[in-house]
Amino acid sequence: MEVEPHRAPLSVQVVSDGRTGIENQALGLAEAVQRLFPSDITIRRIRWRAAFDKWPSALKAPWMLDPSSDAVTPAAGEAWPDLWIATGRATLPLSAAVRRLSGGRTFVVQTQDPRWRNAAYDLIVAPAHDRIEGPNVLSITGSPHRVTAERLAEGSAAFADRLALLPHPRVAALIGGRSRAFDLTDAHAADLADRIGRAVEAAGGSLMLTFSRRTPEAAKAAMTARLAHLPGLIWDGAGANPYFAFLNYADHVLVTEDSANMAAEAASTGRPVHILPMVPLKPADKFARLHADLRERGAARPFDGTLEAWRYEPLDETARAARTVLERMKRA
Structure with missing residues (x-):
């Protein structure tokens, strides 16, 4: 052809x-x-x-x-x-x-x-x-995806009045859920929320939190209850999806380790990607290989409770x- x-x-x-x-x-x-x-x-x-x-x-x-x-x-x-x-x-x-x-x-x-x-x-x-x-x-x-700078800017327009004036650093937290390899119990979700909340408060920043369709309701409730006091936006699934807007406005992106897609999409933005731990259900070697790849490319690191900033060449796979x-x- x-x-x-x-x-x-x-x-x-x-x-x-x-x-x-x-x-x-x-x-x-x-x-x-x-x-x-x-x-x-x-x-x-x-x-x-x-x-x-x-x-x-x-x-x-x-x-x-x-x-x-x-x-x-x-x-x-x-x-x-x-x-x-x-x-x-x-x-x-x-x-x-x-x-x-x-x-x-x-x-x-x-x-x-x-x-x-x-x-x-x-x-x-x-x-x-x-x-x-x-x-x-x-x-x-990772996998092919739709995230581009242009699409992020377009997707942000409807949320500019709610996100553009949030204090820096703005932290996007992308939360997955139960899968064959990982679980997100309400206790673990509460612990993650406390760690995220402390990091955002210490930095004087704001939080943009979204859940996936796989996030258990108990985990959503636990995280929402602990993080609702922070400046920012917690998307409850109603109305337009702010996912692209969150990526566009974020200074840092926190991603649970169960989602290869979200990690790769976050790494295409050039923002620091912090990997959040989940409850392991069985060995997940392929996720470990992906996260090692992202670390080697300078895009991602395990979340250590702080919001250290770093730079890397955005992935354009x-x-x-x-x-x-x-x-x-x-x-x-």
């Missing part, structure tokens, strides 16, 4: 199961491609019928998709997209078939480690901490992945 300046805009199809954290990986990569080369992006959200959802990828076929899914194959008379970018287990059976179904027209990119038929995709953009290797694999620190996609497309 030739990607030349005279070519019409690339048609890019972003495919996921619609979960925000999953979709944003594929969409972030597509938007990075669009910043480098004119592109038209279409988002497709799919789900499998309940009877087939747990079936192995090898046994799934497009007719098993739920009627609520967006169409992923072209209508009569329409062409397959130039570029297919998909993320998540649900998309694997479709991604693995696209090259064949499109007659080789479509360049297929899968983010994350597919763990199934890795040779079926033109390019896999995988986190380095997953340690996946192959001629069609690009390893990056999504843009690097986008350049690789276009380079591989030229050679395809």
Whole structure:
């Protein structure tokens, strides 16, 4: 496939199961491609019928998709997209078939480690901490995402009256929750809140606190009760999401160790990233590898109860992945 300046805009199809954290990986990569080369992006959200959802990828076929899914194959008379970018287990059976179904027209990119038929995709953009290797694999620190300076500025506009005048240092605390590897008990959440509160008070700063969908309600309540007295904003999940605004206004970013995505996004801002400990449920070597990578790049350190500032070159791994996609497309 030739990607030349005279070519019409690339048609890019972003495919996921619609979960925000999953979709944003594929969409972030597509938007990075669009910043480098004119592109038209279409988002497709799919789900499998309940009877087939747990079936192995090898046994799934497009007719098993739920009627609520967006169409992923072209209508009569329409062409397959130039570029297919998909993320998540649900998309694997479709991604693995696209090259064949499109007659080789479509360049297929899968983010994350597919763990199934890795040779079926033109390019896999995988986190380095997953340690996946192959001629069609690009390893990056973290995962592709949508965070850019421009997007942060845009996302901050609606919150400027609440955040712009907060005292420095402004601390964004991004709290995850229960997963296979970690837990956030109410007791641990209370301890984290006390440590965060002491650090913010000692620095004379302010706090911007947000929780993930995985944060247990008891942990939310414990942290909110202990931190509500500080200057700042605690997002309770109602109304517009201030996530981009928090990253934009932050002087420091505190991230719980259970989220690779939030750590990588925070490291793209150039602000010091402090990793907050969670309650371990089992060995989490891949998270340890990610945090070691971020430390080596100067972006992150374990939270030690203080708000020491430091500088580093912001990570721009999504843009690097986008350049690789276009380079591989030229050679395809």
